[in-house]
Amino acid sequence: MAADLERSSSNKADVCQAENVKDAANVSEKYGETMERFAHLDEKKILRKLDLRIIPMLTLLYLLSYLDRGNIGNAKIEGLDVDLGLTPDQYNWCLTVFFFSYSAFEVPSNMVLKKLRPSVWLPCIMVAWGTVMTLMGLVKDYHGLLVARIFLGVTEAGLFPGVAFYLTMWYCRxxxxxxxxxFFAAASVAGAFSGLLAFGIAKMDGVGGLAGWRWIFILEGIATVICAVFAFWGLYDYPETASFLSDDEREFVIYRLRYQGGMVGASSEDVETRVPEDQEFKWVYARQAFGGFQVWIMIIAYWAVVCPIFGISLSLPTIIRDLGYQRQTAQLMTVPIYIVASIFGVVIAYFSDRVKLRSPFSIGCLTLTVVGLTMCLASTNRHVLYAALFLAAMGMYAASSGVITWLAVNLSGSCKRSIGMAIQISVGNLGGAMASNFYRAKDAPRYILGHSLSLGFVIAGILSMVSLLVTYNVINRKRERALREGKRAEYSEEQLSFLGDKAITWRYMY
Structure with a gap:
């Protein structure tokens, strides 16, 4: 009896496995036939088209965004705090309130982005924050500056999460x-431009009866509004409507996104996993995003990037000045730090895409930040401290794109991914509110408290990514075992599509 049951069970398993193999073969054959339709297309050429038409405009938008939120640090050493009679605590509050309003409006903005065209929504919010930035140059006191910073946060909130999501609608994992x-290199380039522009614009001190720091806000705000007008025509919405692609190219881009698991070296199980890129907004997908375990773990990793970036970048001119350099020299000395960080971030990203791994590069970059911040705490030599700022900036800016990307590629379904990324960036940017108070004037010139707090967040981020890496590995192994046991047959295509990254055919990227 026992032998018969065992033999019967074995036969069922064999039949189920045979059916899975047959299904996988059929999917692979269908996939191969479909790909033959695009054999005449050059994938690399199409990618170059996308890069040339999409990346430059997005980079310009984010450069201006980062420039406008961070130029208050340059304005401070040009006399903003003195002219407005700000105490150190009042200045820190002007930095902090930006992140409260900025974080509050990021998720709603991405919800609106799912309903409106990117070529309309993104330029509109850009015009709004450019106007606020310009008017900030006319504030008369602490309360005026505080209110302006609140509205700057509201108007800028939608750009970063919107663009980060927008890229996932064009490129594969x-x-x-x-x-x-x-795109994110614009942040580090903005830091370089900020120092150079502040150095030049500050020479307008007295023009029109206005102080030099006021002209920093006014001119950079006007530049943002002008660029926003061009962005109405310079931005493309989605591949389906991209006028710079032929009909076949549009179809190919859409197809490779939907079946991206099977595009490069994927198994037959991956090929049959379709990514629901055409989701309409539904509250059920929002609930999925808010309930995604990886979203909340990656918020900690994002804090590891945000806290040192905003803590240091908002105070970098002051930190360098407090090392014993002249005011204008300090402005210029910020430039090479940001340029090196920008180049390093792009190089790291190139190799990360090439080997199709996210976590090792992000963890490695954060480790470099740990080294830089530790040097800042351990040394009193200003040359060593300046070198340490290079290492810290290289690590944190290079890790930033990896942290955002690692979550994006592990959220399936465009609506869930849009909201999940906005949650990560929104809650993560509250770290900026904390970090804006890390580097206090009374802690100059060593800034022991600021460096220590930044270091603590970076270490916490490393630990969170290691734990998520282990979790992904366990889940992937369980799903592979479930497929071998024939459980794929228990789900319809519609169910797998609805489950997204929770489907047994989905594989998390490391």
Whole structure:
């Protein structure tokens, strides 16, 4: 009896496994036949088209965004705090309130982005924050500056999460980080431009009866509004409507996104996993995003990037000045730090995409930040401290695109991914509110408290990513075992599509 039951069970398993093999073969054959329709297309050429038409405009938008939120640090050493009679605590509050309003409006903005065209929504919010930035140059006191910073946060909130999501609608999982890094490199380039522009614009001190720091806000705000007008025509919405692609190219881009698991070296199980890129907004997908375990773990990893970035970048001119350099020299000395960080971030992203791994590069970059911050705490030599700022900036800016990308490629379904990324960036940016108070004037010139707090967040981020890596590995192994046991047959295509990254055919990227 026992032998018969065992033999019967074995036969059922064999039949089920045979059916799975047959299904996988049929899917692979269908996939191969479909790909033959695109054999005349050059995938690399199409990618170059996408890069040339999409990345430059997005990079410009984010450069201006980062420039406008961070130029208050440059304005401070040009006399903003003195002219407005700000105490150190009042100045820190002006930095902090930006992140409260900025974080509060990021998720709603991405919800609106799912309903409106990106070529309309993104330029509109850009015009709004450019106007606020310009008017900030006319504030008369602490309360005026505080209110202006609140509205700057409201109007800028939608850009970063919107663009980060927008890129996932054009590029596959294994191509994402390089494009995110090129876009995010604008942040480090903005830091370089900020010092150079502040150095030049400050020479307008007295023109029109206005102080030099006021002209920093006014001119950079006007530049943002002008660029926003061009962005109405310079941004493309989605591949389905991209006028710079032929009909076949549009169809190919859409197809490779939907079946991206099977595009490069994927198994037959991956091929049959379709990514629901055409999701309409539904509250059920929002609930899925809010309930995603990886979203909340990656918030800690994002804090590891945000806290040192905003803590240091908002105070970098002051930190360098407090090392014993002249005011204008300090402005210029910020430039090479940001340029080196920008180049390093793009190089890291290139190799991350090439080997199709996210976590090792992000963890490695954060480790470099640990080294830089530790040097800042351990040394009193200003040359060593300046070198340490290079290492810290290289690590944190290079890790930023990896942290964003690693979550994006592990959320399936465009609506869930849009909201999940906005949650990560929104809650993560509250770290900026904390970090804006890390580097206090009374702690100069060593800034022991600021460096220590930044270091603590970076270490916590490393630990969170290691734990998520282990979790992904366990889940992937369980799903592979479930497929071998024939459980794929228990789900319809519609069920797998609805489950997204929770489907047994989905594989998390490391």
């Amino acid at each position: 294994h191509e994402m980080q390089l494009r995110q890094a090129l």
